[in-house]
Amino acid sequence: MPIIYKENTKEFHLFNSEISYVMEILENGQLGGLYFGKKISEDCSLKYLRVDVARSHAAFCLPTPSVLSLQHTRQEYPSYGTGDFRYGAFSIKQENGSSISDFKYVSHKIYAGKKKIEPLPATYVESDNEASSLEITLSDSVTKTDLILTYTIYENYPAITRHARFEHKGDEKITLEKAMSLCLDLPDADYEMLHLSGAWGRERHIKERRLEQGVQAIHSMRGISSAEHNPFIALKREETTENQGEVYGFSFVYSGNFLAQVEVCSNDTSRVLMGIHPDNFEWTLQKGEIFQTPEVVMVYSDNGLNKMSQTYHKLYSERLARGTWRGKERPVLINNWEATYMDFNEEKILEIAKTAKEAGIELFVLDDGWFGTRDDDTQGLGDWFVNTKKLPSGISGLSRKIEKIGMKFGLWIEPEMANKNSDLYRKHPDWIISAPDRFESPSRFQHMLDFSRKEVVDYIHEMIAKVIRESKISYIKWDMNRYMTECYSRAARPDEQGKVMHKYILGVYDLYTRLINEFPDILFESCASGGARFDPGMLYFAPQAWCSDNTDAYERVKIQYGTSLAYPISSIGAHVSAVPNHQVGRITPLSTRGNVAYFGAFGYELDLNSLSKEELEEVKEQVAYYKKYRRLFQYGTFYRIKNPFKCGDGAWMVVSEDKTQAIAAYYLGLNTANKGTLRYKLEGLDPDMRYKVTVSGESEFYRGDQLMNAGLAINRNKYFKHMGDFVSLIFNIEKA
DSSP states (O other): OOEEEETTTTEEEEEOSSEEEEEEEOTTSOEEEEEEEEOOOTTOOOGGGOOOOOOTTOOOSSSSTTTOOGGGSOBSSOBSSSSOOSOOSEEEEOTTSOOOOOOEEEEEEEEESOOOOTTSOOOOOSSGGGEEEEEEEEEETTTTEEEEEEEEEESSSSEEEEEEEEEEOSSSOEEEEEEEEEEEEESOOOOEEEEEEOOTTSTTEEEEEEOOSEEEEEEEOSSSSOSSEEEEEEEEOTTOOSSSBOEEEEEEEOSSOEEEEEEEOTTSOEEEEEESOSTTOOEEEOTTOEEEOOEEEEEEESBHHHHHHHHHHHHHHHHTSOSTTTTOOOOOEEEOHHHHTTOOOHHHHHHHHHHHHHTTOOEEEEOSOSBTTOSSTTBOTTOOSBOTTTOTTHHHHHHHHHHHHTOEEEEEEOTTEEOSBSHHHHHOGGGBOOOTTSOOOOBTTBEEBOTTSHHHHHHHHHHHHHHHHHSOOOEEEEOOOOOOOSOOOTTSOGGGGGGHHHHHHHHHHHHHHHHHHHOTTOEEEEOBTTBTTOSHHHHTTOSEEEOOSOOOHHHHHHHHHHHTTTSOGGGEEEEEEOSSOTTTOOOOOHHHHHHHHTSSEEEEESOGGGSOHHHHHHHHHHHHHHHHTHHHHHHSEEEEEEOTTTSSOEEEEEEOTTSSEEEEEEEOOSOOSSOOOEEEOOOSOOTTOEEEEEETTEEEEEEHHIIIIIOEEEOHHHHTTTTOSSOEEEEEEEEO
16 A cells, blocks of 8 residues: 555655655644655655754744744644744634644554545545545544545546645534635745736736745635636746656636645745635534535646646546546537527527538537526526527427437526526525625626525526426536625524635535436536636536636637646536637638647537638538547646747647557647748657647658657648748657
8 A cells, every 4th residue: 555654753654656655743743744745665764854943033843942842844734823933724713712733643544545525516536546545533622623634636636635624522612714725835946937818808827936935826816626726736947848857737626716825934945735725614513513625636746747637637537527528528519608699599590500410510509598587697697497488499499409419418507696687686686696785796797696506506406497497408508797796695503604705615516416426427617707617526527617808819729738738638617619709809711720729628609600601511510620639638647848838839649558549739829931841849758659630631751759859840831831820730640
């Protein structure tokens, strides 16, 4: 079992063939960190890495000043206030107002496999030999509270998961004011922090900053993980590239408020904290009650960013996504939103579907506007019964007509929201999240339903489940189009208001669970104004997510490039839309729109009947091409090659597991005059294999080492001179 405990040195060592994680029980009974990185021999002691030195202004937790200063000690789950002046991983307030804690080691348990942490999403195993887990129990004797820290190391991934659980056993209540999922102290600060930030329409742009003394952090206090910051960070060495060098990844399996923070202290060590954001969080525990933090997945790579990403891709597609659609090829779909918006009827929908079927598209998705009085976004949201003026045969009849055409049918819902102009609100005005006697801030004319209340989730579940039961539905697009304001539940006591934001997310998870359990064959796609809730927590329930409302091909190269740092290609909803693009007004070639969207869950977001005959023929060719290589696109090993954030161009590729097939793409930004030949070096191929490379209908033969070390020579005049801006090339690479 790849976890050992050394009684003589009181060290825990978690290891597999690639990584090691080592920690110790300190002299004061707390846990100290020693090492996380490339695999080292498990019979070595690393206690020498902790050097006890008396320092000015240090507070000491043992009588002899030179023995232990928490301020200068790497710790596993520290608190603030007893000599460590850095940010702590948790804070507990007692009834007397004290926030001082002292959790000391009591016991530990090592076992094969990995336990579920439901109702929270988390990575999992299907057999106990896939992973090993360590539970360490610490206890605070004053509050009579146990703290259980859980670590799981996977056998075949350089990944470790972590979470914490508080079990209160004392007679007096305690209040958790902060409960992070992870603390990792690193021995130096020579890192650059990567994070994925942006806004609506430009989600998950890669940002880099060098660590400096002080705090650098990203966060969300918007009620969901947000378009502004994704719950993922990476720390890489300055010299690290996509294919070489050291990097640590931290990914939070949660869909609500979060904090990801790196603190560099005065002695140039780095403390990583990740978990539920402590602001607007307060969780009281009575005797016998438990609080469970969500999971963080840590990945280590000494082979660059691509190896880190490939670990997340494989782990999340195989051991986070679940059910019928895990590992299954996703259908090519068409969504009517940008084709019709809410102005449609059954005849118009069927016309689009018939043309889509002729083009080879497999799934038709009916978007917003099918229910209640939903003729615009000011009304009807929350009334999940069909608008028979638009759809006289209902969703039941329309879905069967679509299936008769030869396509599957999908439906858009936004179950977490309501318009005030709706039957739901008129019947239950207290069901929206809002504070008494305060202005209720609308966004897109809608308000958030209080999913921290079971009766609200029950009501919405029954309405939506009824529509699904009566119809032939193969796909659900679950949207969510605003952030949370005036956070207050009218059903919660004053001392429970700090629980509302977390309980809201638990309510979302609960509704997902009920629908998935009843309708296990439906493919769920999550959406939140595009990519505002694109996080690992959602992937546990919905194996793909709408990547961004911005479907412009040039913008999507950046968005999908950034998304690929932590998320599998099969999870990225990517569609071809009309031009001029509805978000930025840009005109890009239909070929480029397809060449970008191929690298994801592929589909269309336009009215096929408005295309020219030539364009429709090109769509048919795109669909046929994607179907031919669909498994490779969705589940091949993905390599980022050219960073569009550092130049105007982008490039990436996918490679089959046996390396006999690959598809590489190159995306040109703005064309320029009189530039030389472009050298395009590929990745991930077999150096000794002979390959046939086809681009624009022409083929050449190369060895793998040629393609990776010398690269392809792309004649700009030949391929780009007469094509203009925003053009692209697809290279088909097959074993000769």
